Amino acid sequence: MPQKNMNDRVYAHWANLLGCDYSQLIAPTVSVVKHSEGLNGYNGIYFFNNRTSCIISAPPKYISELDKAVGGLEPDQAFNGDLLGHSIGDGHIKIIGPAFQGYVDSDSFLQASSPSVVVLETEHHKALLKELRESCTEIEWQHSSIDEERSPILLRILNGKAVAAGSWRKGESGFLSIGIISHPSYRGQGHAKTVVNALTKQGLTTGATMHYQTLESNTSSVAIAQSLGYVRLGRTMAIRLS
Known part of the structure; x- marks a missing residue:
């Protein structure tokens, strides 16, 4: 189906950006990975959630604590900025998102x-x-x-x-x-x-393939995208660290 082809392209992109395997995006899983080249140098934690899986990308020094924090959680439960910000003990964080990631072909x-x-x-x-x-x-x-x-x-x-x-x-x-x-x-x-x-x-x-990103809190902007056929294939969130 055409829609599946678009999904394949989108998830291949996210797998490359996050430095994970494509299979991790289509199986029910929560994975913590170190920042790939695409996110190298970003002093923060970046999440991608597509309702099936949740991939959490972070600097190497936070991997162990994040793994402990999400152990046993479902993907939607792990997509939680407050939880993960608290788990690394950083009192000066800024959570950005969740953001709508919509695509249309x-x-x-x-x-x-x-x-x-x-x-x-x-x-x-x-x-x-x-x-x-x-x-x-x-x-x-x-x-x-x-x-x-x-x-x-x-x-x-x-x-x-x-x-x-x-x-x-x-x-x-x-x-x-x-x-x-x-x-x-x-x-x-x-x-x-x-x-x-x-x-x-x-x-x-x-x-x-067209991409539309906006904060989920901006419901009118999300509505514009969806009214034109943009499909939410992911949600993202970022935690900026001090």
């Missing part, structure tokens, strides 16, 4: 009928994007992963104002990861979905 895309968007090309478009950025917090902008020097950037313009913008970045896996932001005064009106729909459609024409 041409077989599962639910294309929406939506208003038009424009490609950022002119100085006027750049000025509109600058105004949109200034309307949002710096954290919101960082989470959007929009880079003015990277194309494509799509804008949804309403009454002379950029009310939403989006782009993608290509990861080492070859997946195209969408970033999206909307104007605070125009949220909940479908503008972000319009841009995500257009980006997804354009990306899929290249033969890519």
Whole structure:
């Protein structure tokens, strides 16, 4: 089935990033592994959970304590930042997540009928994007992963104002990861979905699998992805250590 093929590609990517065997992602298991090359240097703990398994990646010095902490736990039970942060005795941690990891390919895309968007090309478009950025917090902008020097950037313009913008970045896996932001005064009106729909459609024409990441607490963003056919194939969480 097409969906299984997408799953294979996604799990192969995560196995490579986490430095584990593909089989560990498709069997009921909890595994603690040391940071692979992809996470080398990250001073923290990174989790991947797909309801079947939970892979926990950490610096070598924490492996033993984490193994003890998750011994006998089910995958969903081990996906617990508070539990694992406490197990290593670090009183200064920051938990980021859980985050939704959604994917869609041409077989599962639910294309929406939506208003038009424009490609950022002119100085006027750049000025509109600058105004949109200034309307949002710096954290919101960082989470959007929009880079003015990277194309494509799509804008949804309403009454002379950029009310939403989006782009993608290509990861080492070859997946195209969408970033999206909307104007605070125009949220909940479908503008972000319009841009995500257009980006997804354009990306899929290249033969890519599209990736959408957002915090699970951002339920409206998750809803946008799922309404377009993005399937949650994983959840992630990160613990940043002091």
